Amino acid sequence: MNKSVGRNLLIIFLLTFFSVLISLPRELPIKFEIGPIKVDQTFTRQPILGRDMDLKLGLDLIGGTRLTFEAKTDDINESNREKALESLKEVIARRVNLFGVSEPNIFLSTFEGKNRVVVELPGIDNTQDAIDLVGKTAQLIFAEVVEPTEGDENSQGGLVPTDLTGADLESADVVFDNVSGKPAVQIVFTPEGGDKFAEITGRNIKKVLPIVLDNDVVSAPLVQDRIEGGKAQITGEFSVEEAKNLAIQLNAGALPLNIELVEERTVGATLGSDSIDKSVRAGLIGIAVVMVFMIVMYRKLGVVADVGLIIYGVMTLALYKIIPVVLTLPGIAGFLLSVGMAVDSNILIFERFREEKIKGVNLEYAMEISFGRAWDSIRDANIATLVTAFILANPFDWQFLHTSGPVRGFAITLAIGVGLSMFTGIFVSRNLLRLFIRSKFK
């Protein structure tokens, strides 16, 4: 047994060491002064497994917006629906990327025939802009004005769309109109688009050529001459922001489906950092009370449990970074709840240990037998919790269950906590106790 304890303690030590390494912030300033020795430098961790191992925080902690749009798919038949939704997601992703949001998250969600796109944008403060940018279809059409044919009662004048559309665009950019100085969008056609444009302008000289965006005429310039070269300018009552958004939408392509905003959740950066401060403080105080309680109740055994708890905390944090888990406010609550459950393994064992000790068996034997017996309870009980965590986390994205971020965040941290606590509660505590009991006798 001697050998295996030594080996196990080495494993624990190495795991803890690596966990501490990963848990620490990437850049750690070290400053201290002992007599003549002065240290003032920043310790920077090299990437591990090709990743920087930073803790990922959810929208409720860093601030940002989560937008849920519902896609109108009624007029699209079943077989094309999935394709349309996929391309909807792609177009939105392109728009968001062009807008310059770092680490956006875009995914589809379906429930009972309702198709939705969820767009998560961290660190956005102007939500209206984001909604406008994502939500507009941006269907661009050049139309011709047709006069009613004289003598024909049935003939009606109006706008007739040409075959020149947003699909013929090469690029779009914000420019400022030479005459008015107002922001406008300059578009460059593809070679084919340029030919079409030349032909259309050629047959509409001295006529207006309305530019229609999402069924609204945004401008109706008068064509002076046939335009070669494949360039045009859309002027209108744009603000700089609007022009910029329009350019992004045109560059990213039109949405294949109409979408409507059904849910919005915005958390300001202040509330986010406030939540972090408060919940971390609350968590530290709570854990400190638990540690004191364990020492008061179980004396030296309590100290061993507390060491186990610290190792547990460090390993949990390291796992969050490795997986990586997006930490949310409910996630922090899930972690704290799992701390309580981690301590439970120890309490179960220590109570067992007390009983066995009363029976008068030797300490080492009492300890081994307590761990053996308590393990059954711990395993059976924790499986019940893991089942619930599994349903809440919904890892297979079953659409009849919740797919919401906050609930999932809670369930994932709870599950990791329960799983890891079985490891630290049994393996770590047991080997630490073996060491502890042996040193007591020798």
Added chain:
Amino acid sequence: MIKEFDWLKYKKIYFAISITMIVICAYSLINWGLKLGIEFTGGVEAEYKYTEEVNLDKLTSKLEEKEIVISSSQKTKQSTYIFKVADLNEEKRVEFKEIMGENLEEIRFELVGPSIGPELVKKTYYAIAIAAGSILLWVAYQFKSVKYGVSAIAAMLHDTFILIGSFSLLGHFLGAEVDFLFVTAVLTTLSFSVHDTIVVYDRIREIKKKHGGSVTDIANRALTETMRRSINNSLTIAFVLASLAIIGGDTIRWFAAALLIGTILGTYSSPFVAVPLLETWENIAKKRKKE
């Protein structure tokens, strides 16, 4: 040996306590119901911090001109307000924000469409059904007895009902709202309740195997042996959650409170609901067999 205590002698008292709690909760639920958050009702909840004090009446009348009705406005801190609007579509949302003004910091803004609430309720039912069903199967399989499984589930439903009822009371008297996170807390309570019951059941099974004896004696002994553990464990969880509920900030307050209530109930119901139920049932079954 640890001093034996005849826990089950007082089982009528435990049942009376549980029934009283259930009656109070049922009364509260019937009379006051639950205070549903916007996730269930749909609508808008916005929290703004203004750089200067604002005239609420002026804001309200301006909004009314645009046919936007504020259902409640509440001052939380210095020049910080929470506004609630029953319904707001995309166009109205723009108007709302325009009227609210520029000199503010948006602390949070939540808009939930009318279709979300019913879906949430449906998904919650599914989640509870699947969780309860799989836990029942697990317990029944582990202890090779439907009685164990059903008693554990009865204790679990007891906890869930009282948790929901207590939020009806908290909603009525303190304004606690039932939201998405509350649903999570309920589901966690489900599992925690069973978690605790299994620990006691496990001890019953072990004593039965090793020493045998009457159902009542076995149950009493198991309760004695697990009581300290139950109390100590629920205390440690309570320390963490109470700390979170008190100083963890507004966003998480009621969630932590719900988990706290659920934890206490879960610990209480294992020795005082699940085991007495199981013992009573086993005894009745035995009597029937003899007859």
